[in-house]
Amino acid sequence: MKLKMMYSFLNSDLEIIEKTLEETVNANTSILRDSSLHLLKAGGKRIRPIFVLLAGQIGQYDIHVIKKAAVALELIHMASLVHDDVIDDSDLRRGQPTIKAKWDNKVAMYTGDYIFAKSLEIMSELKKPAAHKVLADTIVEVCIGEIQQIKDKYYFEQNVRDYFRRIKRKTALLISASSLVGAIASDVEEKHQKKLHKFGYYVGMSYQIIDDILDFVGTEEELGKPAGGDLLQGNITLPVLYAMEDEGIRKRVSTVHEEMDREELLEIIELIKSTDAIDRSMKISNAYLQKALDAIADLPKGRSKTALINIAKYLGKRKF
Amino acid sequence: MKLKMMYSFLNSDLEIIEKTLEETVNANTSILRDSSLHLLKAGGKRIRPIFVLLAGQIGQYDIHVIKKAAVALELIHMASLVHDDVIDDSDLRRGQPTIKAKWDNKVAMYTGDYIFAKSLEIMSELKKPAAHKVLADTIVEVCIGEIQQIKDKYYFEQNVRDYFRRIKRKTALLISASSLVGAIASDVEEKHQKKLHKFGYYVGMSYQIIDDILDFVGTEEELGKPAGGDLLQGNITLPVLYAMEDEGIRKRVSTVHEEMDREELLEIIELIKSTDAIDRSMKISNAYLQKALDAIADLPKGRSKTALINIAKYLGKRKF
Numbered sequence: 303m304k305l306k307m308m309y310s311f312l313n314s315d316l317e318i319i320e321k322t323l324e325e326t327v328n329a330n331t332s333i334l335r336d337s338s339l340h341l342l343k344a345g346g347k348r349i350r351p352i353f354v355l356l357a358g359q360i361g362q363y364d365i366h367v368i369k370k371a372a373v374a375l376e377l378i379h380m381a382s383l384v385h386d387d388v389i390d391d392s393d394l395r396r397g398q399p400t401i402k403a404k405w406d407n408k409v410a411m412y413t414g415d416y417i418f419a420k421s422l423e424i425m426s427e428l429k430k431p432a433a434h435k436v437l438a439d440t441i442v443e444v445c446i447g448e449i450q451q452i453k454d455k456y457y458f459e460q461n462v463r464d465y466f467r468r469i470k471r472k473t474a475l476l477i478s479a480s481s482l483v484g485a486i487a488s489d490v491e492e493k494h495q496k497k498l499h500k501f502g503y504y505v506g507m508s509y510q511i512i513d514d515i516l517d518f519v520g521t522e523e524e525l526g527k528p529a530g531g532d533l534l535q536g537n538i539t540l541p542v543l544y545a546m547e548d549e550g551i552r553k554r555v556s557t558v559h560e561e562m563d564r565e566e567l568l569e570i571i572e573l574i575k576s577t578d579a580i581d582r583s584m585k586i587s588n589a590y591l592q593k594a595l596d597a598i599a600d601l602p603k604g605r606s607k608t609a610l611i612n613i614a615k616y617l618g619k620r621k622f
Numbered sequence: 623m624k625l626k627m628m629y630s631f632l633n634s635d636l637e638i639i640e641k642t643l644e645e646t647v648n649a650n651t652s653i654l655r656d657s658s659l660h661l662l663k664a665g666g667k668r669i670r671p672i673f674v675l676l677a678g679q680i681g682q683y684d685i686h687v688i689k690k691a692a693v694a695l696e697l698i699h700m701a702s703l704v705h706d707d708v709i710d711d712s713d714l715r716r717g718q719p720t721i722k723a724k725w726d727n728k729v730a731m732y733t734g735d736y737i738f739a740k741s742l743e744i745m746s747e748l749k750k751p752a753a754h755k756v757l758a759d760t761i762v763e764v765c766i767g768e769i770q771q772i773k774d775k776y777y778f779e780q781n782v783r784d785y786f787r788r789i790k791r792k793t794a795l796l797i798s799a800s801s802l803v804g805a806i807a808s809d810v811e812e813k814h815q816k817k818l819h820k821f822g823y824y825v826g827m828s829y830q831i832i833d834d835i836l837d838f839v840g841t842e843e844e845l846g847k848p849a850g851g852d853l854l855q856g857n858i859t860l861p862v863l864y865a866m867e868d869e870g871i872r873k874r875v876s877t878v879h880e881e882m883d884r885e886e887l888l889e890i891i892e893l894i895k896s897t898d899a900i901d902r903s904m905k906i907s908n909a910y911l912q913k914a915l916d917a918i919a920d921l922p923k924g925r926s927k928t929a930l931i932n933i934a935k936y937l938g939k940r941k942f
Binding site: 329331333334385388389407408409411412413414415416418419420422423425426427429431434435437438439441442444445446448449450452453 | 649651653654705708709727728729731732733734735736738739740742743745746747749751754755757758759761762764765766768769770772773
């Protein structure tokens, strides 16, 4: 089943989200409008808005209320991508030049700030103090994670716990905030809120591990950027950590640096792929996926629960 | 009278603000803690918190409620300074190395993000939806202003209206938001809220014009950075625009560029100072100051109103 088929009952609502996203970032300053729309049009799975809406469906769902939260979550995510591309010096995202590549780092910094400010503006129309608190706390953690990620770069002595802490802040917290904020916006019962919150967290962990695996096994076409980019940028992911348990591989991987030859990097990637590191990483991702499914096992039955289950499974098995 | 004497009845409350600022930015990540505290310790007038508190004093004042708004406003201001220093490539602020100088642009970008996120976190504890809306709208405008400032750099064809629009977004809106948010936090009557809002706006305009004048007439010691820095960075301020009404000066000023010789720059600064541009700019600042005083003329009498008047006058006459 294709991803979009899993929540086709949300199609008209997702069109509203897409339209609101575009209206929200539309600025009367041409650089900001162009750069923001450039990013928006590059697409993305809109996982966060979808989770907001699906969690909201468990309660008193009103698209004109919940769309504010859905748009805010996607914009926060987009803003963080723009700043990440500055830090990672990335020129390509989703097969498109990044803002920092198409304009420059300074424009990217302020575009990120602007998109983030716009997310606050639309969020401020949602009169749910609890949701604001969740988002603010999450954003603080995401920022701490971003600075941690800089510190951890090319630090080959790090361990699996460092990695999990990092992807929690990088990915899992914002996805789990999406399902929680969606639930709060729709006045979902508190016991169910907690389940949705956990569900988002586990899906986020599983999702990021897959992402990190794909950076090794995906093709340039599938990834929209050259494979092995994470490692080249000094981002030590789960497959790398597992592969480095072999002392020979550890020595070889530790030589990775920004200016490394593409061919040499490809050799190291092949070395990592020749171990059981990818398989073991997949198993961990699957374990998180299972925890996610367990978390919502006793949510009320319905198309929304079914969709959450299917999407989680899809994300846990995806190829790009 | 010294600035601090004008609101000495707030001394113990301002100590609470200072302590809360420090607690708020304290992170368990060392780079973020060090960089944020470095900025905090460099000082500043804390104009925004003072305006929050003084406006709050007109209503139901509770320091433990209003401190959240006061700290949030100062942090938003600090975050914007950190990002501005990246854009302006500034190495000194308040006589101290900037974060981008002491660490680098990437650390500065995330430190700004982090301080900003922390401001949202403390703000989210204030249960006043109207205040959140004001802040979010203000931040969007500030971001638009920042991008506009990049576009306007070294653009010698700009006019006085461009300048006013820029300083409104750069300074006036956040100061006016400070007094409005302080008023909202203390449930000040709506008719007085409007006056305080206007007051903050006019004081902010007056304040920024003085700041731009000081960049020409201040000494390096007073400014904490070399004089003429704005012009060198391509930031065309009111004195420059007035001086450029003379065709000869316009031609000379238009040659300014980032790599210009210090001596050549100093000549141009002297040229600008030899005209009536500084005087005329002072007059405009004074006119805004008068508008500020008029705006709060019929606020209820009391030490808070007196303090607002004195501070406005002080800021309008300050020498550094």
